[in-house]
Amino acid sequence: MSASQTNRITGKGLIDRRKPLRFTFDGKSYDGFQGDTLASALLANGVVLTGRSFKYHRARGILSAGSEEPNAIVELRAGARREPNTRATMIELFPGLEAHSQNRWPSLKYDVLSINSLLSPVFVAGFYYKTFMWPSAMWEKLYEPMIRRAAGLGRASDEADPDTYDKSNAFCDVLVVGGGAAGLMAALTAGRAGARVIVCDEHFDLGGRLLSETQLVDGKPAHDWVRAAVAELRAMPEVQILTRTSVFGAYDTGTFAAVERVADHLPKPGVHQPRQRLWRIIAKQCVLAAGATERPIVFGNNDLPGVMLASAVRTYINRFGVMPGKTAVIFANNDEAATTARDLATVGVRVAAIVDSRPQPSAAVRDAAKTTGARLVSGVVADAKGRIAVKGARIVPAAGEAFDVSCDLIAVSGGYNPNVQLTTHQNGRPQWNETLAAFLPGSSPKGMTVVGSAKGTFSLPDCLAEGAQAGAAAATAAGFSAHVPQVPKAEAESYGVVPMWRVKEAKHKAFVDFQNDVAASDIDLAEREGYRSVEHVKRYTTLGMATDQGKTANVNGLAILAALTGKSIPETGITSARPPYSPVSIGALAGHHRGKEFKATRLPPSYYWAKEQGAVMVEAGLWMRPQYFPRAGETDWLETVTREVKTTRSAAGICDVSTLGKIEIQGADAGTFLDRVYINMFSTLGVGKARYGMMLREDGIVLDDGTTARFAQDRFFMTTTTVNAVKVMQHLEFCHQWHWPELDVQMASATDQWAQYSVAGPRSRELLAKLVDAPFDISNEGFPYMAVAEITVCNGIRARIYRLSFSGELAYEIGVPARYGDSLIRALMAAGQEFGALCYGTEALGVMRIEKGHVGGPEINGTTTAADLGLGKMASTKKDFIGRVLAGREGLKDPSRPALVGFRPVDRSARLRSGSHLLPKDAGNFASNDQGYLTSVAYSPMNGHWVGLGLLSNAASRMGEIVRAYDPVRNGDTLVEVVSPVFFDPEGERLRV
C-alpha cells in the first residue's frame, strides 16, 4: 500500500491492491488502486475538500458514492478531452487520471470569490430577476458575463472532441434496470427461462448495495453471491450485461434510452473504440430495480466537507476500504444509524455520538450505540462546525442544553427516496407513502414492474423475493415458461424512518440543493414572496435544476415548502422527473452524425467529375449539386454564371438534372390515374411524347410540376421537382392505395436509376448526334419538340432521350443507367468541345428559367394556385382531378389575388432583390399597402439588366405600371415596371428549330 493512502483500511474492500494507479488532483500526485473511484481514492488520501460551490463558492466535499453526487463535481482530463462537471463518485480511477476542482480561484483552499458567501443576501433566490434588471443594456455586456464567470460550472474544452461516439439498437424480452439484489434476481430468473435479457447498471460492477454492505447472502459475503450470480448470467447466451450504462429515459411502447460509458474509464479510448455508446433498447418487459437514493438532512452548514450520506460512508468502508474520517457523529432519522455505527466501529473509527431525531430511538440504534460505545442522543445535529471541513457538530438534544462534539465526519441519513424517475417519464405520478416517508411509484409505463428499494422495499430478503417474482412474471409475459426459484437467504433489515426534513435549531445556512446552492432560507423567501406552488418554487429558487436534477434535494425541498404552506406533502406534490435521469453528453446523442455526416448526402452522377472541374457545390436538400463552374480569371460568381448562360444560349450547355424525381408509372389504368392527379389530360398523350403537367394538393394549391412521358400504352415516366420527389411519390401512393385501389397502376421510384443530363442550346442537336446510335433520327422532323424515345448511345448503352426544354433553347434530356452517368458527362463534354459546349450549374439553370418566366420553387411555394401562376387554363374541364373542387373556392378565384408577372427595373442598372415587397408607386411602406413580392430575380445576360418574377395583386390589368420594390432587409427601394414574365424569346421560336 502506498504511504500516501493514510485512510486506506488494511485488508478491506473490493479494490485490486495488486494494481496501484497514480493520478493527480489539482496538480498534486496521489496513489489509488484499480477499482477505486476518484472519490474513494481522494478520501483514501485524506482529501476531503474537492470543490467550491456554484454560487457562494463554499467549500464542498464528497457527499455520496453514486450518480446523485451534487458536490464533488470536477473537471476531468486535459486538452481536447477536458470535461467539466463530472462526478468524482462516478469516475473510475485510471492510470494518469488528471482532475481539477471547479469554481475556485486562485486555489481551492483560498478561493477569493468565497466572499460571495458574505454577500449571500444579494444572491438569494430570484437574484437574477431582482438584482441585475436595470439598465437592460447592461445585462448582455456586463451582468451576464460577470455572473457566468463567477458562477461557473467548469470549463468545456475549446478544442474539437477527438473521440467517436456510437449508437446502437438493442432488443430484448426483459430489460432489467439496475443490477443490485432485486435486479440480479430478476435477471437470473428471466435468463434461466431462456428470455433475452439485458441488464444495465450505471456502475462498473453489478451488485449495487450488496457491494457496500456486510450482510450475508446464503451464509456468504454478499459480494461472493453477486460474483456467482454475474458468472451465471455471463454464461447465458441470451443475456447481455451492460455495465457503466445509465438507462436515462423511458419512452413509448417499451423503448428505453441508455448511455454506455464504453471508454470513460480508460486514459483514452482504444484504437477505433468509441468513447460512449447511446443505446436504444426495445424491451417487451422491464424490471425497474434502480434502487433508492439516501436523503441528506437540512441542518446548518450541512454542506461542509466531512458531511456524508451514511450509505456512502458504508460504501467507502466496505467496498473501497477507505476510512472516511477518524471520529464520527451519526445523525439519522432511521435505523441506518445502527448499521453505519457498526461498520465505522469495525474499522476503528470512533463513533462519538449517534444523534437520532426520532421521538424514540429504536432498539437497533440503542443496541448499536451500546456495542460501539457511542453516546446516544435523542435530538438533532443543528450545525456542522468548521470552515473548510467538519471539525465538530453542535448537537441539540430533545431535552437539555445544546453541546458540541468534536468530529471530522458527520454521517447523515434522512431516509431513502426510491429512484422512481423512469416510472414518471410516461406521465406516471409517484404516490406519497406516509409510513416510508417517500414517494413510491404510482402508475408505471406498460410492461414495467418496479422491484426492490425503487419500490420502497428496503429489506434484503424482500428485495431478492420481489426480483425473482418480477423476473419470472416478465419472462412469462414475454412468452417463456418461467418459475420463481428458491430465493437465497438473507437477514431482514429494519428501517423505521420518521421524517426529519429541516433542523429548525440551525444557526447557519442549511442547504437543500447543494449543486445549485439553494438553502432552506431561499425556500422561505420564495414562499414569503408568493411562490407557493412547487413548480414556481423550483423555477424561482432553481431547486433541483442542476445537472444532478435534485436527486438529493427535491423531496427535502418540497417537504420544507409543505411545512411552510401548512399543506401535506401529497397536497404540495412533486415536480416531474423528465429524461435524462442522469447527464448525457451531446456527443453520444449525435453519434456518427457530426460534421459532414450530420445528415446523409446524396451525390448526383456527375458529382466526382464536377469536383474535378472545380465546381462550386451547393446543398439542395440532401443533394450536393454543382452551383457553377468558375474558370481561371473570373472574379465573381455572376461573371461565371453570365458566361454559362451566354454560352448555352449561343452554343450548348450541359446540366446534371438527375436530381429530379423520377417515377415509373405502369398498368392498364396508368393514363386514368394520371388524369386524376394532374390538372391536365394525360390519357390522350401519344406514345413517344411528353407533356408538362401540374398537380394540386387536395386544397387546390399547387403541389408540384414536371413532365411526364409515355413510352408505351401502359407505361409512363413521370418527373417531379428535386425538392418534391418524395412528397409526390407519397402522394401518388396515397391516392392509389386509398382513393383508387381499383385502378391497375404500379409505381416504382426511378430517381436513382437514371443519370439524366439536360443538353441545351443551338448546337445541342449536333452534339447529341455524335452519341446516339443508328438508326435513331435526331433531326427536327424525326424527333420534334416534346418527343421521347428509348434508344441506345455510345455503341449500345440503353438510353432515354426527351426533347424538353427548361432553358427555352433547343434542348434535350438524355438519360442512361446511373452507373454510366460519370462516363456520359465525360462523353458529352468531349463531344461538345468542338461546339464550345460547357457544363452549367444550378445558378445558370435558375437564370435561364427566370428569363423564360418558368415557375420554380419560389413560385410553387405552397400558397399559389395554378391560376396564380398563369397556368389556370391548363386545367381540363373534361375530367375531375385532385384539388379541382377546392381550387374553385371564392378566395382562390379572387382576381385581386397576387398572380405571376414579370418585373424590370425602371433604372436598368438597378439590382433587384427577391423578397422585396411590391407597393403602389407613391404609397408609403406600410403593410396595408403591400400588394405582393418578388419571388425570383436574376441578372439576365440576354437583357443586360436584372429581371424578376413576382406575385402582384390584380396583375393582369397592370401591365406597364410602375410599382415600388421595397426591401427593408437590405435597404432596397427600386421602382420596377410590370411586364410579361417571359423576358427572352417570347414566341418560343428557339425551342422548335
Added chain:
Amino acid sequence: MSSLTLTPTNALASALNSSRSSVAIAVLDGLSIAHVAARKGQSAALAARVKELFGVTLSQTPRIATGSNVSFVWAGPDQWLAMARADTNPDFERDLRGKLEGLASVADQTDARALATVRGPNARHVLAKGVPIDLHPKAFPAGSAAITHASHIGVLMWLSEADDTFTLACPRSYASSFWNWLTESAVEFSPAVGE
C-alpha cells in the same frame, strides 16, 4: 456443347471470404435488378408464372426466395425485387417484362441501388448501429427481408438463406453516406473490407 458452365473466381475475393475477421464487408456488384409489381388481380397468376419460369415461390411476407438463377425479395405488398447475375442476364428487365407480360409491371432498378454485404460473428452488432429492427436469429431468421433504414438512409435488406450474410440495398445517390456509416460502424471490430 457441354451443359456445364465454369465461373471464374477472384483471388482476393476468395481471401476475403475466408477472412478470420469478426465482420466482413463487401461491395456487391454485378447484379441485374428489376422491380416487379403484380398487375391488378394477377397475383396468383404471377406467382404461378414465376414458379414455372424460375422455380421460385414468391413470398407474400418480407422474405427472399431464391431459385436456380433468380432471387425475388419481397419489396412491399405484391411487389418484389428480382435479381440475377448481370453477366448472364444483361437485358434482365426487358426479358422479365416479356415473360411476365400482362401479369406484372417491371421497372429496371439495376442502377437505382447500391448493395453491400455484411457477414461474420459481429455482423449483427455492426448493423444494430444503424438499423432499428431486431436482427436476432429468432426475430430475423435466414431468408428474412425488411424495408427499413440504416442510419436514416432507406434500405431494403435481407439475410441470405444459404449463409449468414446480410445484404443491404440503399439508393444509389446515398452510397457515399451509407458506406461511411457502415465502415465507421464496423471499424471497432477490425473488419475485413473488400469488393
